[in-house]
Amino acid sequence: MKVALIGVGQAGGNVTERLARFDANMGYGAVQGALAVNSAEADLESLEFVDTQLIGADRVNGHGVGADNELGTEVMQSDIQQVLDGLDGRVTSKAEAIFVVAGLGGGTGSGGAPVLVHHLQQIYDIPVYALGVLPGRNEGALYQANAGRSLKTLLREADSTLLIDNDAWHEQGESVEGAFERINEKIAKRVGLLFASGEAVEGVGESVVDSSEVINTLRAGGVAALGYATEIASDDSSENINTAMTVSRQALLTGTSLPEATTADSALLVVAGRPDAIPRKGVEKARHWLEDETGSMQVRGGDFPIDSDRLGALVLLGGAERSDRVQSFMERAREATEEAESESTDHADQLTDDRLENLF
Numbered sequence: 001m002k003v004a005l006i007g008v009g010q011a012g013g014n015v016t017e018r019l020a021r022f023d024a025n026m027g028y029g030a031v032q033g034a035l036a037v038n039s040a041e042a043d044l045e046s047l048e049f050v051d052t053q054l055i056g057a058d059r060v061n062g063h064g065v066g067a068d069n070e071l072g073t074e075v076m077q078s079d080i081q082q083v084l085d086g087l088d089g090r091v092t093s094k095a096e097a098i099f100v101v102a103g104l105g106g107g108t109g110s111g112g113a114p115v116l117v118h119h120l121q122q123i124y125d126i127p128v129y130a131l132g133v134l135p136g137r138n139e140g141a142l143y144q145a146n147a148g149r150s151l152k153t154l155l156r157e158a159d160s161t162l163l164i165d166n167d168a169w170h171e172q173g174e175s176v177e178g179a180f181e182r183i184n185e186k187i188a189k190r191v192g193l194l195f196a197s198g199e200a201v202e203g204v205g206e207s208v209v210d211s212s213e214v215i216n217t218l219r220a221g222g223v224a225a226l227g228y229a230t231e232i233a234s235d236d237s238s239e240n241i242n243t244a245m246t247v248s249r250q251a252l253l254t255g256t257s258l259p260e261a262t263t264a265d266s267a268l269l270v271v272a273g274r275p276d277a278i279p280r281k282g283v284e285k286a287r288h289w290l291e292d293e294t295g296s297m298q299v300r301g302g303d304f305p306i307d308s309d310r311l312g313a314l315v316l317l318g319g320a321e322r323s324d325r326v327q328s329f330m331e332r333a334r335e336a337t338e339e340a341e342s343e344s345t346d347h348a349d350q351l352t353d354d355r356l357e358n359l360f
Contacts, residue, residue: 001195001211004091004098005034006083007050008116009072009109010043010064011133012036012102014180018188019101020049023195030195033090037083037116039075039108040064053086055079055112065107069146072111080119096211097127100158104150105135105143114153121157127215129224130158131191133183134329136166141336148333160218160318162191163225164257165325190228190257193314197270197304209270209302217300220265220319223326227256230272233311237279240311244271244282245289247313252293256315258325265319266298267291272312275305290315 007016013036023031034050041062044052054062056075065071076083091098100117102109113130120128132154135143154161169183197209218224229250231243248269252262267290271283287301294317304314320326 001197001214002030002032002094002096003195004032004087004095005050006087006098006100006116007034007036008076008100008102008113009038009106010040010103011106011180012100012109012113013038013043013047013050013052015131015133015184015187016101017047017049018184019192019195022188022192024049026192026196028192028196030192032092032095033087035086035090037086037108037112038064039072051086051090053083055083055108065111067105067107067142067146069107069111069150072107072109073115074111075108076112076115080115083116084119084123091124095126097129097215098124099129099131099162101131102150103133103135104147104154105133105139106146110146110150114150114157117154117157127159127218129218130154130161132161132163133187134163134165137332139166141339144333144336145340148330148337151330151333155222155321160221160224162257163223163326165259165329168257168259187257190226190314193228193272193304193312194226194270194316197302197314207302209268209300209304213268213300213302214316217266217268217298217316217318220298222265222319223258223261223321223323225256225258225261225264225317225320225323227251227315227317228312229255230310230312233273233277233309235277237277240273240277240279241282241285243311244279244286244313247271247311248286248290248315251313251315252290256317258320258323260325261317261320261323262293263320263322264294264296264317266296267294267300267318268316269299269301270304270314270316271301272304272306272314273308273310275303277311278303278305286313
């Protein structure tokens with residue numbers, strides 16, 4: 001699946017950088033062009049594999065918007081033509097989709113990504129998807145509220161929104177920097193393999209996945225989720241039937257980007273490994289299990305032939321917004337918004353309290 005990537009904000013730029021690097025290192029050729037857009041100049045300086053573009057210089061002088069996603073929206077709206085001009089040559093005629101990548105809890109990405117998606121929809125007739133990173137539970141009320149507002153808007157504007165929950169791959173005892181580093185690597189590998197499916201083939205599989213199956217799975221719109229798991233494979237494909245089932249179960253039940261998201265309108269199962277090690281019976285068995293587990297009759301399946309001693313399963317869910325995880329996050333975001341509004345009201349009341357004497 002040939003794609004153009006646009007990272008917005010710090011997290012969006014970092015994830016886009018990792019995706020572009022992964023694709024380049026693996027030689028897949030799925031990423032046709034990549035651009036990172038930010039209002040903080042310092043965040044752009046460390047990026048090597050993507051082109052960069054500073055926005056909002058006249059408003060924030062390259063210092064970022066300070067987690068103010070309303071200001072992030074205004075900055076992107078003001079400089080949208082500059083950003084669109086910067087995409088010349090990056091969204092090529094070969095591109096089959098555009099992914100706008102952003103952390104949904106901050107300022108520039110949270111506020112700017114929905115604006116960019118909206119304008120891209122007016123210009124291009126290929127799907128425009130969002131890849132959004134949700135803040136963890138411990139990242140503060142402001143980030144929860146930002147992400148709730150941003151997600152609600154993205155779901156309206158994007159053809160589908162692939163969600164990555166920071167809590168999904170966070171391990172106990174990790175530093176914040178270490179956690180983000182590892183999460184970005186996991187995102188790059190999983191999403192990079194999804195893009196590469198059907199692009200770079202080491203041999204010929206029986207039923208190779210192509211980009212149309214990814215697009216059709218995401219056609220349900222709403223929230224998408226992505227899961228992945230691998231196990232050591234046997235040289236004999238008949239001995240890998242149980243392995244195919246195991247990795248498919250793990251990919252959905254314990255390895256997904258959105259924990260507990262198992263109900264979906266559509267799904268795609270990609271089994272990766274050496275062609276002679278992929279068990280046809282095991283793949284079909286896993287696909288039928290996925291139908292039962294997701295409650296969807298639109299479950300596609302296929303191979304991703306690669307030279308590896310492992311057997312892997314990649315599970316893409318489309319239309320997964322009814323999951324408990326999404327509902328609980330939106331409730332958390334609403335509570336954070338109400339809490340922020342309450343605090344603002346309390347401060348104003350204190351300032352106008354008749355019991356306080358005027359300074360003059």
